[in-house]
Amino acid sequence: MKILFVSMPHPTHFHPMVSLAWALRSAGHEVRVAGHPDLTDTATGAGLTMVPAGKPGWYRDDPYEPDLYGQLMGRGASDFLRTFDWSWTDERAWSWEGLLGQEKILVSALLAGISNDPFLDDVMDYARHWQPDLVIWEQLTMGGAVVAEALGIPHARFLYGLDFLGRAREEFLRLYQQRHPDQREDPTREWLEEAVGRFGGTWSERLRVGGFTIATTVPGTELEVGFDTIGMRYVPYNGRCVVPEWLREPTDRRRVCLTLGTSNEIENTGTTVGEILRGLADLDVEVVVTLGAEEAAKMGELPANARPVGFVPLHDLLPTCQAIVHHGGFGSRLTSAYHGVPQLILGHGYDTMLAGQRQEKLGGGLCLPADSATPQEIRDCVARLVDDPALAAGAALIRADLLAQPSPAEVVPMLERVVAEWGR
Structure with a gap:
């Protein structure tokens, strides 16, 4: 198989994926890593082949306004997302208005900046050339899902912490269905539908949560969400290191x-x-x-x-x-x-x-x-x-x-079966 990993350039978000990438390589599969140029040293330092996509310094130079909704609300978007009531104790935060605001800020301040148009164009160009059989994307880098859905290939969301974003998304959709059609709004769908439509694809909730999820969450701390999930043992990786x-x-x-x-x-x-x-x-x-x-x-x-x-x-x-x-x-x-x-x-x-x-x-x-x-x-x-x-x-x-969780090597045959059975 050919497996394309897609990640944002923050090293700590990529490091949990390295053990699975090498388990796949060790099993004889081809692996590539697509990410912003800022990820190049991190990926190649892990011994993996890198495909730079988009522009360097995306978080500094991207033309979207990162604090648009945060400014309207009188505080920075990053501070809003950090302090949002992810633990579900504030009824106002988990109301329709609260979750809609959270979706708007999440998309405008983070998700659309990570998977911006230059990034999507370059990842799609490479995927059309290389023809991967599976895309595994870091949980915030939904450009991987856009590319996979447009090409009609299986893809997995890689989760390294608690699925607090997935749980918020589930509750948002539940409240969305309760509203009159004239009063519905879905910022995530609006963004992703346009993004995948540029490449001839169509909207699916899989663009937001993956065809399935690979999770390295500490057992016993998981949140209750309704997504198909493969649990995987976390294997520590700290990047280039020297033991003092x-x-x-x-x-x-x-x-x-x-x-x-x-x-x-x-x-x-x-x-x-x-x-x-x-x-x-x-x-x-x-x-x-x-x-x-x-x-x-x-x-x-x-x-x-x-x-x-x-x-x-x-x-x-x-x-x-x-x-x-x-x-x-x-x-x-x-x-x-x-x-x-x-x-x-x-x-x-x-x-x-x-x-x-x-x-x-x-x-x-x-x-x-x-x-x-x-x-x-x-x-x-x-x-x-x-x-x-x-x-x-x-x-x-x-x-x-x-x-006791399946090791990365034990997850490989599970992924092989997913690819073999996809679309049947």
Whole structure:
């Protein structure tokens, strides 16, 4: 088979797909990766063949207005999407008006920018030339679905976190059907129908949610949605990495990892890494914090138990840790689950709080809202993570359930059957 992976250029959104791409290659299938030119180094660095599509710097130069609806509502679109009530606790957010606004902003501020016309044109040109048998597209890069539907070939949405967007879409459609035809509006359909129509295709809800879904979600945290789904074991991949020498050295204290993404500020709060480190200073632990030298220098003198290390591959660091504190990104939480490490998630929006709460219910971690968590609360949670055997046992059970999922190699024959049976 020929399989075309299609992804947005953010590395962390592409990394979960790498293990499946290589499982397919190892089984003898041909694999190509189509994405914005910004993805080239990431894809080729993973040893995969890249097909650049669209223009470099799409997020800076694309002519669509990313904050159009956000400005009309008095706040930025990205902030609206981050803070939308994805956990389904606010009835106003999940009303027809609330979900319609969410759809409008999602399409205009994100989806239509990722799969813009230059990108679609280039991916379609290559697909017509190469004739793939299957398209697997990252969950926000619906251009992959547009190309596949126009060509009449099977395609899968690749899901790496909780399907909070899919659940919102299902509820939107339920409310849509209840409205009088004259009062219906579907921004997602309007955009995708026009996009696929340019290539001779027709609208289908598959353009939004895929012909089927491949999901690497932590078992037990899934949301209830009605999509055909193949569960796949998450396999950690951190990109190009070098194992630092210090990581081979024994430590006489329990180790805690503190990583909050690319900034030393918890997103959208005033709590800093420095404040958190000072709050952890009295614990008998070594805190490995992913801070570069310049960032660490700006903080002045750090506590004696803090070890700033810059970038370090979590896949190699976490087996030496008894706990991790992180911002809820899917790479951090999935890698932590893979290694059975109890985790404190500082939820800051999107699916981070939802995932943290669900993992907390499974007994493998704790969760605090980033916008109100204090250094003292974080310190108390870390003390529980390293001292409470029940949390360690819960994290071990989560790991066991994750490892029981089909491996990428075991998913390959499932995909072969889908392609063989498509359209029958």
